[in-house]
Amino acid sequence: MxxxxxxxxxxxxxxxxxxxxxxxxxxxxxxxxxxxxxxxxxxxxxxxxxxxxxxxxxxxxxxxxxxxxxxxxxxxxxxxxxxxxxxxxxxxxxxxxxxxxxxxxxxxxxxxxxSQFPGPRFGIDGIRRLLGVHDRPLLMSIFKQCIGLPINELEKEYQNQIDGQVDLIKDDEIFFRDDYAPVLKRIATFEKQNQHHKETTGKKVLYAVNLTGPVTQLLEKAKHLSDAGASCLLLNVAPYGFDILHRIAADPDVNIPIMAHPAFTGSFYPSPYYGLSAPLLLGKLMRLSGADIVLFPSPYGSVAMPKDEALNLAKQLKYPNKIHRPAFPTPSAGIHPGLVPTLYRDFGDHFIVNAGGGIHGHPQGTSAGGKAFTDAIQAVVSGRTLAEAAEDSAELRSAINKWGAL
Amino acid sequence: MxxxxxxxxxxxxxxxxxxxxxxxxxxxxxxxxxxxxxxxxxxxxxxxxxxxxxxxxxxxxxxxxxxxxxxxxxxxxxxxxxxxxxxxxxxxxxxxxxxxxxxxxxxxxxxxxxSQFPGPRFGIDGIRRLLGVHDRPLLMSIFKQCIGLPINELEKEYQNQIDGQVDLIKDDEIFFRDDYAPVLKRIATFEKQNQHHKETTGKKVLYAVNLTGPVTQLLEKAKHLSDAGASCLLLNVAPYGFDILHRIAADPDVNIPIMAHPAFTGSFYPSPYYGLSAPLLLGKLMRLSGADIVLFPSPYGSVAMPKDEALNLAKQLKYPNKIHRPAFPTPSAGIHPGLVPTLYRDFGDHFIVNAGGGIHGHPQGTSAGGKAFTDAIQAVVSGRTLAEAAEDSAELRSAINKWGAL
Structure with a gap:
């Protein structure tokens, strides 16, 4: 070229x-x-x-x-x-x-x-440093539901997810009206749980809180949430516009990672005739604008991103580049523990396993769902097959019985 | 429904x-x-x-x-x-x-x-009141070129357009780097020309200046330009995100109309399978977010919006609605004087005739190009054919000879 x-x-x-x-x-x-x-x-x-x-x-x-x-x-x-x-x-x-x-x-x-764009402030290495996890793909879970739940119910849900040994937990991206569990209350509650978990088990967790409101107030709000002790921000980048991601990522007062949700991007990338390619939109533009973590449709679900596009997208997030840190690819939707070896083969050492139904839908519940994933992840990085790992893990056995293994 | x-x-x-x-x-x-x-x-x-x-x-x-x-x-x-x-x-x-x-x-x-969205502050009636024109479609011209031109050359171009009797003149939407003709300098220069034109001929003109910069500064910048005497703002809505249009339109300190450019919206609307429909995106969402004037591809150019979509879009901008004022439809691209009767038949009394090449490309130059359009517009509202009007207008004759008449 x-x-x-x-x-x-x-x-x-x-x-x-x-x-x-x-x-x-x-x-x-x-x-x-x-x-x-x-x-x-x-x-x-x-x-x-x-x-x-x-x-x-x-x-x-x-x-x-x-x-x-x-x-x-x-x-x-x-x-x-x-x-x-x-x-x-x-x-x-x-x-x-x-x-x-x-x-x-x-x-x-x-x-x-x-070089005039911020790029990720944390990136893959920075997120790993925050979590103290350097030797395996990370695990994230999504609240099964946020809208309409009071803080004490969300607190229980949060604890179940923590108990499943996940590394990151995110708000639902449609969580705008949080009347029963206001954002500052969530941060106080969940970050306290994170702190307690760290003190008792040594394990750190990041909570990605949904950043919402008028675009003219988002930067100030991001600073405010960061000051209030938030450990990570979730942003619906396309509905707000890429420039606000850029401005938040570039601000030294927002000293926490930013997780980019792909909401609304299906309006742009799927047509072969119109729009922007997914690797450009969700890969290159997200990274240079400053997303540390980028979610995108995995190539495995019932309706999914074509595999070559998803891999090219991840490559755009990660390839070495003199100017910007690599960002964490997070192939999402339809992920269950049986897919972990495939994810690992396709996305390599650095990606985030992101599960909603694949954790909460586990026959023994959310915590067991998390455990099934962590055991699957441990297996692939130690070169064991899932079948081998399942012999030692009732949770993983259960998950494979329910969803199978690719 | x-x-x-x-x-x-x-x-x-x-x-x-x-x-x-x-x-x-x-x-x-x-x-x-x-x-x-x-x-x-x-x-x-x-x-x-x-x-x-x-x-x-x-x-x-x-x-x-x-x-x-x-x-x-x-x-x-x-x-x-x-x-x-x-x-x-x-x-x-x-x-x-x-x-x-x-x-x-x-x-x-x-x-x-x-009712929690601002809608147009001026709308069709407000723009007509600002211009003092109530009895015909309006005429807008676009700078043939902005990038790279010094202020004195743009000043000449502006005067040629004013002399063509246009009602509105807009910056090129790609005019971001205005080093040779900074935005405040343009406002001072062109608004002075508008003032002079008004004093000598009684005719008012609005100049739509391109609003650019970090999204976090756009609202303040809009106020600043409004205070500096700007008569209209041009905004690339989709690249910045709809919410910033909402916030600018809702701010009482920005007391000038907003013209929405459709740049980048072709990434969303043309596919039959994906994205958003043009009437929703460029019609309904633009109006409720507060655009007073909305540009969109006319149904007549070589590559154009399908006619039913363009008409439905215009309907979304104009239909009576208890909450919000109607906004001005501005079908653009490929417009020449010979199309004015068709535009009038399709879009009715309230729309803006918007021309670039159809004005600047006139055989006798920009001012004659504007004159050809105003004569064509005068003809249709008085119920005359273009052929009749062309008998009294050398400029219109010239334009029809070059571009034909539909």
Missing amino acids: TTDQNYVTATYLVHGHFDFYKKAQEIAIGLTVGSWTDLPNAKKEQMIPHLGKVIEVKVLNHNSDEIPQALLMIGYPLVNMNPDIPSILTTVFGKLSMDGQIKLIDLHIPDSLL | TTDQNYVTATYLVHGHFDFYKKAQEIAIGLTVGSWTDLPNAKKEQMIPHLGKVIEVKVLNHNSDEIPQALLMIGYPLVNMNPDIPSILTTVFGKLSMDGQIKLIDLHIPDSLL
């Missing part, structure tokens, strides 16, 4: 019956200086630093019967953009997003611009 | 080979209280106010060879949501957006919730 440090390079997948080379030229000019051929020469000289350029046009299915498709790579001068996601997205996919069958597949952002 | 004042009712278009009734049930439970059938009765009583309900399932192509499709209408209790777009979208289309081929077609929001 030919790139240039003075350009953001966007790669588009385009479907249509037209001249792809001409289309690429039109994009490069139309989305930067507006017009070119009819400009006087003096004007051209003045505009050259702002002019987009066609970097590559790759026709994908020449001579086939299908609708013609091509990858267009267009460079947009850095000098046209501010160092923020709204500016970049408006420039490379503002008007263009509405211009027929065109999908934004990737963005190459040069280091000079990338 | 059966609705209920205690629920937000979402209508989804779903494609797939499954039991649509079961699917609807799963959504109503899964996206609210999480589980139902296995709950003890006391718990059920506690949860009923928070439980979603299936309002209607309409199977669309029973017995056809195509992939089965259905409309599902699900009610979500108001008590589960905050009065903001991120909360509503996360609730009704958070996880669900990633759950196969499902598109959010419409939202019915009861008055009690709707």
